[in-house]
Amino acid sequence: MRPTPDRRRKETEEPIARAAALDDAALLSILLGSPAAAPPQDRPARGLLARFGSLGEVLAAPARELHRIEGVGPEVVERLALTRELGFRLARSRALADSLPSGWSALVGYVRTRLASLTRERFLALFLDADDRLVAEELVAEGTVDHAPVYPREVVRRALEVSASGLVLVHNHPSGDPAPSRADIAVTRLIVEAAAVFDLRVHDHLIVAREGTASFRALGLM
Incomplete structure (x- = not known):
């Protein structure tokens, strides 16, 4: 029956x-x-x-x-x-569902899930296609509690390899404070300049921490 x-x-x-x-x-x-x-x-x-x-x-x-x-x-x-x-994959699937800017909150939710509680710095590059959809994610650097070495030309090289049209930079602050440091600002400017040579747009740089998320674009830093 x-x-x-x-x-x-x-x-x-x-x-x-x-x-x-x-x-x-x-x-x-x-x-x-x-x-x-x-x-x-x-x-x-x-x-x-x-x-x-x-x-x-x-x-x-x-x-x-x-x-x-x-x-x-x-x-x-x-x-x-x-x-x-x-949990990471569920959050990432939501981030993949929409293009920016409509999917921005899902993207921020994903990177917070991925990085906010880590005890060491990780620097990620999220690569976007011409429709501003996430197509690849790369771990650019992994470092200590307060530093992860980042090489701008390597970020751009990888963007070209995956045929990206744009990217979002993301890293975490294990200290809990998402405020950008001078080093954060300097490396972001170098990546933006290197990306511009190849007509790649850096949409934002997000710093994730337990106390919140800082956006370079919202802060007027790019």
Whole structure:
């Protein structure tokens, strides 16, 4: 006997409602393979949330820090890495859906998901086609807590290799403050100048941090 439309709708909606009703610890426990009904002392999720403070911080935490939590072994770390990557890809798919400027908020949401909680600087270049749609993403540099070396000609070379018409520069400030530094401003100007030689437009440079996101264009820096 085929299920009725009401029964199919119920079977679809009930799991969604149950998941939405879970608190962060219970949700994280299930993702990590522990029953939500397990005693608190048997849930690594409790220790992770107590140590890092939120789901976002747990997912952003380095593996070496995760291993310090009681009950967290290689399997838990791998599950967290997979969950984090799933979040990145969902955010990226939204960023890919629309061209700029209509998709700008999705793009900002994606780079915040990708970078805001990292403890070391990463500098990304997002390459856009002639319709201002995201076509490629490159890690330009990875550095220390306050510096990532960037070479403007390498950014432009890669833009030409992927046949980009424009790009958005993005990097994070692990300090939590998104305010551009003098070095940030200087390297941005060099990239804009190098890109202009090949008729490439640099749409913006975004600095992502826990306390917010700074836009060079909105600040009048480009």
